[in-house]
Amino acid sequence: MRRMRRRLARGNPLVSLLLGSFSLLGVIALLSGSLTVYGGQFSGQIAGSGTFRSGTQLLSDTIGGTNCLSSPNSNAGIASNHATCTTYPLSTAVGSASTTTLGSQGSVAPTSASVATGGTCGVQQFADTSATGSNTGLPLGGATFGATGPSSFTDSPRSVAFDGSTGWGETLSSLVMPANYTLMAWIKPSALNGVILGATSTQSNVAAANNDRMLWIDAAGRLDFGNDVTTLRTTAASALTSGTWYFVVATKSTTTGMTTYINGVAKNSVASAGAKATLNYNGFWHLGWGGAVGSAFSNLPTTDYFAGDIADAAVFPTALTAAAVTGLYGQTTQAAFSAQVVADAPTSYWALQDTGTSLYSGAIANVAANGGGTNFRDSSNNPGTNAGTGAGGLGVDLSGPIGDTATTMNGTTGWIQTAVGTPTAFYASPGPQSFSIAAWFKATTSGSIMGFTNLQSNAAPGTWDRHMWLDAAGHVAFGVYPNAVFEVNSSATTGTNYADGNWHFAVATVAPVSATVGTVLLYVDGSLVAGSVGNETITGSDPAQVYGGWWHLGWSNANNGWTDGPTSGYWGGSLGQIAVFPSVLSAANVASLHGASSALAYLSAVTGGVATSNAYWPLDEGAQPASPACTYIAVTIQAGSACIYPIATGACPSVPSSNWLSMSSSIPTALPALKFTTAVSGAVPAAAVGLHVSVPWTVTGGASGFSSQLSHNSGYVLL
Amino acid sequence: MDSDRRTRKGGVIAALIGVAVLGLTASITLGVTTFSAQVGGTGTFQTGTLLLSKTNSTGTCLSSSNSAGSITTNINAACSGSDLGSGTTNVPQVSQVSTVTLTNQGSINSATGLTLTTGACAAAAAPYGASALNPLSSGSDTAGFCGKVDVTIFNTTTAKCVYPVTAGACPAPSSANTLVTMASASPFTLASTLASGANVGLTITTQLDATATNADQGLAANASMTYTLGQ
Numbered sequence: 001m002r003r004m005r006r007r008l009a010r011g012n013p014l015v016s017l018l019l020g021s022f023s024l025l026g027v028i029a030l031l032s033g034s035l036t037v038y039g040g041q042f043s044g045q046i047a048g049s050g051t052f053r054s055g056t057q058l059l060s061d062t063i064g065g066t067n068c069l070s071s072p073n074s075n076a077g078i079a080s081n082h083a084t085c086t087t088y089p090l091s092t093a094v095g096s097a098s099t100t101t102l103g104s105q106g107s108v109a110p111t112s113a114s115v116a117t118g119g120t121c122g123v124q125q126f127a128d129t130s131a132t133g134s135n136t137g138l139p140l141g142g143a144t145f146g147a148t149g150p151s152s153f154t155d156s157p158r159s160v161a162f163d164g165s166t167g168w169g170e171t172l173s174s175l176v177m178p179a180n181y182t183l184m185a186w187i188k189p190s191a192l193n194g195v196i197l198g199a200t201s202t203q204s205n206v207a208a209a210n211n212d213r214m215l216w217i218d219a220a221g222r223l224d225f226g227n228d229v230t231t232l233r234t235t236a237a238s239a240l241t242s243g244t245w246y247f248v249v250a251t252k253s254t255t256t257g258m259t260t261y262i263n264g265v266a267k268n269s270v271a272s273a274g275a276k277a278t279l280n281y282n283g284f285w286h287l288g289w290g291g292a293v294g295s296a297f298s299n300l301p302t303t304d305y306f307a308g309d310i311a312d313a314a315v316f317p318t319a320l321t322a323a324a325v326t327g328l329y330g331q332t333t334q335a336a337f338s339a340q341v342v343a344d345a346p347t348s349y350w351a352l353q354d355t356g357t358s359l360y361s362g363a364i365a366n367v368a369a370n371g372g373g374t375n376f377r378d379s380s381n382n383p384g385t386n387a388g389t390g391a392g393g394l395g396v397d398l399s400g401p402i403g404d405t406a407t408t409m410n411g412t413t414g415w416i417q418t419a420v421g422t423p424t425a426f427y428a429s430p431g432p433q434s435f436s437i438a439a440w441f442k443a444t445t446s447g448s449i450m451g452f453t454n455l456q457s458n459a460a461p462g463t464w465d466r467h468m469w470l471d472a473a474g475h476v477a478f479g480v481y482p483n484a485v486f487e488v489n490s491s492a493t494t495g496t497n498y499a500d501g502n503w504h505f506a507v508a509t510v511a512p513v514s515a516t517v518g519t520v521l522l523y524v525d526g527s528l529v530a531g532s533v534g535n536e537t538i539t540g541s542d543p544a545q546v547y548g549g550w551w552h553l554g555w556s557n558a559n560n561g562w563t564d565g566p567t568s569g570y571w572g573g574s575l576g577q578i579a580v581f582p583s584v585l586s587a588a589n590v591a592s593l594h595g596a597s598s599a600l601a602y603l604s605a606v607t608g609g610v611a612t613s614n615a616y617w618p619l620d621e622g623a624q625p626a627s628p629a630c631t632y633i634a635v636t637i638q639a640g641s642a643c644i645y646p647i648a649t650g651a652c653p654s655v656p657s658s659n660w661l662s663m664s665s666s667i668p669t670a671l672p673a674l675k676f677t678t679a680v681s682g683a684v685p686a687a688a689v690g691l692h693v694s695v696p697w698t699v700t701g702g703a704s705g706f707s708s709q710l711s712h713n714s715g716y717v718l719l
Numbered sequence: 720m721d722s723d724r725r726t727r728k729g730g731v732i733a734a735l736i737g738v739a740v741l742g743l744t745a746s747i748t749l750g751v752t753t754f755s756a757q758v759g760g761t762g763t764f765q766t767g768t769l770l771l772s773k774t775n776s777t778g779t780c781l782s783s784s785n786s787a788g789s790i791t792t793n794i795n796a797a798c799s800g801s802d803l804g805s806g807t808t809n810v811p812q813v814s815q816v817s818t819v820t821l822t823n824q825g826s827i828n829s830a831t832g833l834t835l836t837t838g839a840c841a842a843a844a845a846p847y848g849a850s851a852l853n854p855l856s857s858g859s860d861t862a863g864f865c866g867k868v869d870v871t872i873f874n875t876t877t878a879k880c881v882y883p884v885t886a887g888a889c890p891a892p893s894s895a896n897t898l899v900t901m902a903s904a905s906p907f908t909l910a911s912t913l914a915s916g917a918n919v920g921l922t923i924t925t926q927l928d929a930t931a932t933n934a935d936q937g938l939a940a941n942a943s944m945t946y947t948l949g950q
Contacts, residue, residue, distance in 0.1 A: 042950040044771035044782035044825065047796040050803030050837075050944050052868045052898070052925050055810055056847045056937040058856055071856045071933075075844040078858040081933035105856075106936070107847035108808045705811025705929065706936055 056106030059113075059701040059708035063087035063100050070105075070701075070708035081708045088715020089676050089697050094633060096678070102671040102699065110701030110708070113671060115637060115644070116398070116664035117622070118698035121630035122359030123691045124716055126160070126169050126287065130314070130349040131342060135173040136360055137287055137350050140205075140690035141166030141718070145356035149311045149334060150186045150245045157311060157334035160288075160352045164191055164307025166690070168289030170203055171348070172364070175285075178347070179278040182316035183215050183225075183250045184328070187308060189242050192221040194306035196248065197313055198290025201283045203365055204687065205304070210281040211291030215250050215260075217306075218299040223267070225250040225260050226297040230274040232258045233299050234267035242308075247329045253319035254278060264329030266322060287313055287350060314341055314349040357713040359694055361627035366687035370631035374624055375658040376407070376416050376553075377646060380579070380616035381607045388416040388553055388617055391458075396623040396662065397574040401440035401503040403666045404576060404599035404647065407554075407619040411447060411572020415458060415555035418615070433518075433544055436509040436581040436611075437468060437478075438593060443573025444501045446472045446566045450578060451556020454549040458569070460557070463547045467558035468508055469566040474499035476529070478508035478522050479562050481545040487562055488522040488530035498524065503574075505594045510544055511584040518544075526594030528587060553578055553617060579606045580615040598666060599647045607649070618647055622663035629691045633717050634659040634681040640672025655679030661695040671701075678717050692716035767827035769793070771948040774820040775800045781824060782948070802944045803870070803925050807847070811935075814892055814926040818875075821909065821946055822918035829913040831949030835872075835881070836906040838943030840865035840898035845939035857937035864938045866899045867928040874909060875920035881907045892926035898942050913948060 058081065059070040068085035071078040091098040104110060124145065126137030139145075142163030149157025162168065183197050198214025214226050221239035225232040232250075240246055240262075249261040257271035288306040312334070320328075324344060331337035334353065341349050376388035392413030400406030409415060439449050449468040453461035465481035471489065474497030479487035488508070490496065498504050507523040521531035554571040577599070585593070592610045596602040599618065606613040624631050636652035636659055637645040643652035644665040655677060667674070694716040701708045770793070771782040777800025783790045804817035823829055842864035844857035858864070869892035872881040880889035882904060883896050890896070909919045927935065 042767070042769035042825075042827070043793060044769050044948045045794040045945060046771055046773045046780065046782050046798055046821075047794060047943065047945045048773060048775075048798045048800075048802055050923070050942055051801040052803045052815075052870075052927075052940045053807045053809060053845050054858070054864070054927055054931070054935055054938050055806075055808035056850075056853070056856060057810065057933075058847075058850065058853045058936075060852050067852055069852055069856075071853060071936075073853045073855045075846065075855055075857050076859045076861065078856050078936045079934050081936065103852065105847075105850040105853040107849075108810055703810050704813050705927070705931060706933055708933075 055108035055706070057108045057110060057701060057703040057706035057708055058104070058106035059110070059699065059710055060103040060105045061085070061100050061699055061710050062103070063089060063098065068710050070710055081706070082711065083709070084711045084713060086714055088712050089674065090635065090678055090715060090717050091676070092716060092718050094678050094680055094717050094719065098676050100674040100676065100699070102667070102674065104671055104701070108703045108706065110669055110671070111703045113667040113669055113699070113701045114664060115667055115674060115697065115699050117662050118696035118711055120359065120361055120627070121625035121661045121693065121695035122361035122627045123629045124356045124694050125358055125360035126350040126352060127354065127358055128348045129338065129342070129351050130346045132347070135171050135175070135285070135348040137169040137171045138360065138364070139167070139169050139692055141168060143167035143169060143288065145354060146714070147309045149353070150247070152245065153332065153334040153337065155333040155335055158353045158355070159186070159188070159309040159311035161309050162288040162306045164194060164303065164305050166305070168205055168305060169287035170205070171285045173284070174203070174282050175347070177213060177279070177281055177283050178317050179254050180317065180319050181213065181252055182318065182320045183213065184248070184316070185215070185313040186245060186247050186311040188245045189217055189240060189306070189308040191307040192217050192219060192240065192242060193301045193303055195288070195290030195292050195301065195304050196306055196310065197285065197287060198292065199283045199285050200291045201281045203284045205286065205289050208291055210279060210283060211295060212279050214290040214292060215248060216290060216292050216301050218301055222299065223248055223260055223262060224297070224299045225258055226292070226295070227252045227258055228274060228277040228279040229296050230258065230270065230272065230277070231298040232260055232268055232270050232275065234260050234262060238262050238267040249320065249325050251319035256319065261325045264326040285315060285348065311352050312337060312341065313352065314346040316344060316346045320344065355714050356692070356694070356716065364628060364687065367628045367685050369624070369628040370682040372657050372682050374621050375656065376617050376619055376621055377656060377658070378615055379603060379618055379646070379648060380613040386418050386420040386615045388418045390414070390416050397442070398664050400574065400576045400620060401505070402577065402596060402599055402602055404618065405620045405622070405664050406440070406442070406574045406576030407621070408574050409554040409571045411445065411568060411570050413570070415570060416553040416617070417456060417458070418551045418553070434510065434512055434582070434584055436507060436583065436585040437466070437579070438505070438507040438581070439468065439578040440503055440505050440576045441470070441573065442501065442503045443470060443499050443571065445499055445572050446470050446474070447568050447571040447573065448554065448556035448558055448566050449506065449571060449575065450551060450553050451558055452549050452551055453557055454547050456550045458552060458555050463545055463549070464557040465545045467556040467562070468506060469556060469558045470499050471564040472567050473497060475564070476506050476522060476524050477562070477564050478520065479558060480510060480520060482518070485562055486520070487564060488520050489564055490522060490524055490529040492530040494529055507585060507590045507593070509584045523587070523590045526591045551580065551615065553619070576619045577602055578617045578619060579613040581611050582614050583611055585611055600642055600649070603647055603649060620647065621658045622660040624660050625662050629688050629693050629719060630661050630695065632681050632684045632688060632719055633661055633678055633693050635661060635676055635678045637665065638675040638677070639667055640670070642668065652677065657681045661693070684719060688719050691719045693719050768825040769827055769829060769948060769950055770824040771946060772822045772824045773798060773946060775802050776805055776817060803923055809927050811927045811931040812929050814924050817923045819921040819923060820918050821921070823913045823915050823948060826915055827950070828915050829948050829950060832908060833910040833913050833919055834906045834947050835909050836945045836947065837902050838945070839902050840940050840942040842938050842940045844937065846937045858934040860932065860934035861938060864935055865940045866897050867931045867935055868898045868940045869893055869926045869928050870896055870898055870901055871924045872907070873922040873924070875922055876910070876918070881909060881921065889924065892924055894928045894930060897928070898940050902942060909946070
């Protein structure tokens with residue numbers, strides 16, 4: 001361009017003049033910042049934006065009209081997405097049903113959901129918060145946690161409400177009853193009747209050989225204190241009224257006698273020899289109950305049960321001074337009051353400040369665990385009566401296969417004996433000739449998955465075969481005895497060590513080809529691993545030995561006689577979803593069973609969907625709780641049209657004895673309503689009647705990294 | 720070299736003379752009547768247009784309004800729709816894919832090409848208002864949310880990853896490439912030239928990172944995405 005301009009300028013002075021003019025203008029424009037006008041730059045622009053929104057996975061449940069939300073309903077409120085609800089999914093009355101309605105409250109529906117017991121089952125307790133803290137109290141009957149506490153405290157104190165007819169608390173320690181002592185409690189009577197605190201020589205609320213050291217309210221509203229055979233009644237002017245909080249104290253000294261205080265002020269005292277006397281016996285303290293009715297004391301109540309609220313009950317091993325009593329009454333917060341009580345060194349102090357979520361799972365006198373043991377149901381529909389009985393070291397694996405729980409076995413004593421061995425329409429004897437067995441297993445060591453013997457025990461059998469096990473190298477093996485030891489082993493096609501701590505699915509099929517020839521195939525995780533090549537076709541009088549017998553789960557006698565037998569007759573690991581089929585499953589059948597993604601789907605598959613089993617043990621029963629009282633309550637959970645505990649199609653069965661309060665089950669993601677039904681399991685000991693059996697429950701939902709949880713800790717079933 | 724210097728000097732002299740002549744021309748009047756002949760005619764000078772359109776899941780918009788005389792700034796800041804996708808149910812480790820197509824709708828070719836400039840990300844509450852019981856619930860992690868939105872941008876026209884810049888396919892979404900790091904790496908060249916009528920296709924993949932927690936529920940991360948087509 002510049003060269004052209006030079007050429008033009010050289011040839012024509014006028015052109016040169018004009019070009020020179022434009023050049024000058026260009027310089028001027030550049031200096032004035034008008035380059036864009038003359039530079040000619042076009043542009044187009046779209047100023048947009050991108051917004052990425054995350055979903056919400058929130059869960060709610062409704063029990064008795066009360067909603068509980070996994071997250072607060074507020075902006076920036078979602079943090080843990082885990083809420084502790086005030087409701088409880090089980091009805092207090094054993095044998096009753098209670099419904100929990102679930103709701104997905106987020107933009108993302110859960111892709112998984114489950115219900116589980118969220119902790120250890122136990123009984124509610126009145127914790128002893130004294131320095132020694134060893135004399136736990138247990139509420140029985142109509143005693144309800146979480147009532148409002150003394151009105152003079154400013155820090156939201158609590159109390160326990162007693163119904164005046166069934167509610168009371170027993171203590172667990174048998175103590176030498178003290179000669180010098182103080183009884184203390186905050187009370188708000190709802191009726192002028194009943195015993196606030198007292199001792200008897202028995203742990204229960206029945207007539208006892210000895211009963212004294214008690215405080216009660218008589219019909220006139222006056223406070224009475226009984227020691228040995230002496231009754232000290234407060235003055236008429238200090239009569240109590242219903243619905244008012246009072247701080248009541250009674251002291252007894254072998255030197256000064258008996259004194260009663262109301263709200264820090266002495267209301268009567270007696271220093272007679274009788275008042276200084278001591279009735280010696282070993283006994284138990286009772287809260288909200290005492291053996292007053294029918295006793296030798298005066299001004300007796302018409303009932304031994306207290307009606308109203310009690311808080312901060314304590315027993316001291318000395319007669320507190322008037323100053324100490326006044327000092328206690330002068331506290332303005334429950335926290336300060338508790339600190340002062342502890343400082344005054346009580347023998348026992350039941351503050352009664354919790355909400356019933358603190359559970360006791362230890363021993364209770366005269367309450368032994370339910371001896372029924374765990375019954376492993378047969379969920380086959382043909383006819384489903386070959387239940388198993390657990391023995392030895394069994395437990396629960398909450399991380400079972402296909403979303404279910406499973407049974408753990410300790411490898412040395414734990415196993416399951418099945419019930420039916422005699423000939424029936426479905427359990428032919430001799431043992432099955434044309435059949436299949438299937439099991440999910442998880443282990444890190446060799447052991448027996450299942451086996452068939454001629455004995456209904458794990459004693460040394462006379463005949464045994466149809467065994468499945470993991471050999472010493474972690475290979476899956478299956479053996480029959482067609483007049484000779486014969487086995488198929490996964491090592492035929494793979495060196496995989498299946499004792500790797502992961503869940504695997506094994507299926508063995510036995511197909512008689514003729515009277516003397518059969519084919520045995522072994523599948524692991526849906527694939528054929530043995531029996532596909534020549535030497536697995538067996539020859540004998542029968543493919544499997546002819547004898548009548550029983551199936552054993554988690555135990556076999558394969559460690560005797562087979563070349564690659566397990567290192568133990570027991571199973572050290574977890575087992576689940578074991579089924580026996582009176583038919584030969586095809587490879588497609590096996591693949592379908594392996595592909596069943598949930599326990600409900602598997603149940604459907606083994607009860608006709610893929611094949612019809614004649615025995616099916618899900619092995620997903622909960623563990624018998626450690627707390628003896630808990631072993632007398634069982635539960636079922638109906639989720640819409642399916643029963644999820646125990647897993648069953650259709651309606652739940654009547655509550656099986658082994659459906660303990662220790663479980664975990666998947667909930668269909670459509671979140672149907674859950675109906676919890678409880679029942680008594682076994683014969684409840686008299687000493688356990690009235691105990692508050694409780695276990696925390698959790699309902700959870702999840703969707704790819706997001707999760708929601710609702711915890712229900714405050715509730716119980718009345719045993 | 721010498722020749723150029725002479726010419727430049729001559730040009731300056733000519734320019735000065737030109738200015739003088741123009742000044743004289745403006746002031747001289749010839750006082751003589753003359754004959755004249757005139758032919759009426761017109762000259763038309765027509766400028767080209769350089770316009771950009773963007774199509775996302777919401778629709779298509781132009782850098783300038785489609786009406787006579789409407790091109791002024793040729794900047795449209797009112798395009799609707801999110802170029803990062805419109806999902807409201809995103810959860811960790813599940814990717815969301817959106818497509819954006821940018822087209823030179825003008826009459827002239829772009830010699831300087833098409834660029835994308837992304838701005839700083841900001842997070843805000845975006846609760847699921849349809850919930851019967853939790854219509855206001857949103858996560859508390861507004862400070863960290865932008866850094867948990869993994870993003871990649873793939874140019875389907877060139878078959879290259881725009882962000883992160885990669886010769887071929889984009890890597891899987893990861894915490895290495897988020898809305899926060901993308902803003903730092905911006906601007907991005909989408910095309911070095913773009914002929915009239917030609918377009919550039921983008922596939923934008925977003926995913927809530929595996930490190931996201933419940934506190935990242937119900938949030939919205941927003942970042943500006945400006946596309947500029949130069950002459």
